[in-house]
Amino acid sequence: MKELSKPNRWLTAVLLAPTTLWFLFMLILPLIVILIFSFGERAAVGGYGGGFTFEHYLNLPARLKAFQNTMTFAPIGTLLCLLVAYPLAYYLALKVDRRYKLVLLVLVIVPFWTSLLIRTYAWIYLLGGRGIPSLLELIGFEGVRLINTPGAVMIGIVYGYLPLMVFPIFVSLEKLDRSLLEASSDLGGSPFKTFMQITLPLSMPGIATGCMLVFILLMGEFLIPAFLGGGKIFFIGNALVDLFLQSRNWPFGSAISVTLVVIMLVTVSLYMRMTLRSNTGRDESLM
């Protein structure tokens, strides 16, 4: 390989500089600060007070419930998102008339034009006593309680994260070579078998990307449980908001953040390894 000529190297450095700076100041430095904070003491009036202690890491079990909630709601929420998103993406990619495709796609994006906060507020009223429960009462189901339950949090999650799952799956299904489907049916494959052996495996990259997007963001979620769980269903995100904004225990908050980052790195790298292995030789452009 020819070595880069001097002006070329210079150009490369200039082109990479913004990204490098961004990485350094927006990711690496904050992470280092958080790491340092996590070994410090809480100042008398709150905030960071210097010092060196492992106390906050030893105190992690005090937020066990929050870790448990996050670690159950995030994977289940991701799975539910997938179950809801897949048929929708399938329909959009393979079934819908070309003329309507764009309109329908835009409709999936439209909710993003409004802040999640406002849309979640709307759900408070939909799920509240004067919303869906009062409709259910009309048809004879009395005393149904939706708001501030785990179910409400789950509805909020699936609602809020759906588009993030729909799009990657849509993209991978859209690229699907339809002659493969014809070939399968020519060879006597039932529609179910065709789906299981051709469509589903070929859409795996989309599924993998969608799941990862949703899962990673869900691990840091705090707004939906706070609003639709009535502050009773506490995620790690809520514990962090609480520690930084209410009890002002920055070191403990930092220790939890560091722990969360470690959990995420382990989970995501395991997940990547798994999906990469099962996708070997297939299209990995989405990953």
Place this chain on the structure above:
Amino acid sequence: MSKSNDDNKPISAKQFMKEFRRYEKGSITRRHFLGVTGLGTAMAVMGTAVPSLWSGKANAFGDLGDRMVFSTWPNYHNQVNIDEFTKMTGVNIQINAFGSNEEMLAKLQAGGTGWDVFVPTNYTISNYVELDLIQELDLSKLPNYDAAANNPMFAGPATVNGTVYGVPKNWGTTGFIVNTKDIKSGPKSWKDFFEVTKGAGSGHTILHDYQLTTIGAALCALGYSFNSIDAKELAEAEAVLIESKPHLFAITSDYQPGMRSGDAWMSICWNGDGTQLKNDIPEMDYVIATDGGEIWSDFYCIPTGAPHLEAAYAFINYMQDPYIQARDASVHGYAPADARAIALQPDSLGSDPILHPAADLMSGLEFGAAQTLTDPIRAEVMARFKSA
């Protein structure tokens, strides 16, 4: 000013509140709201009249810039005042509403808030002074503030070591609200409150997402001081809270939506919100607990490094005008500490038993204590209760 209003009676207070709610919910437009309540006309008149009522002239505002940031509490200001200030001065006001003093402190401690005016509660001011997060007020820039007219009990906490750091906004009590349609046992104390929570009202009680009032309520129920920072007493309070958690509807300081929708039957409540709820839903009863609770006052203050200092002074001065104070209170209900403003209030507010409780009812109430704001045990008890 309010006198001539009373004579004409263009709209009843109840009707006004109803229209205001509809406007808030977005069922009617702003134009319709202003038209039907007569506020549109009032504003047009005021727009020309008020500048001359000011101690200075309209152009005495000078150049205040075009914006400022105001950090306050939910359901705690009259938008008409805010809009009018903007109209007169050209200063647009960005409003942040907070759920707890801790949250305000956390933001100020982190720095770079860009706030110009904020509304801390009595017990936090000495902390802010200690942390150098608050400015001494130059009272010569606040000619509308009349120290003599303000009740010293409520105005006092803003004076730390002889220096004035704030002028009073409103004062009130922290008790609880009960929907008597659903809870018929008539709870009178915090002890009753937690018993009903675990019994007949299970699944329908709201506690604040605010350590002072929530832990304070549990402490009072146990017979301790609302302000206790004793580790043993706080441990008992934590047990009361954690035991009641499965029976709660929510932990939130924004309790009006839950009470209004009928999902929640009982909540820790500030008295002005109590009036707002009772105005719309007569079965709502505001209770000052017999075993204690909080009495508080809020202040207009300026944080250290406020970027729009002149606008901040102009705004606080405007809000100290007795007429503007009364108009502010006509929306949120909370009582002004300023006798001049109370004199301008309609009788229904000026003598309302929820807003101006009898002295014997208030005798058991405590002002929040400064140490509760920064006490690490209280902070952790609250955090553990929420994450339990």
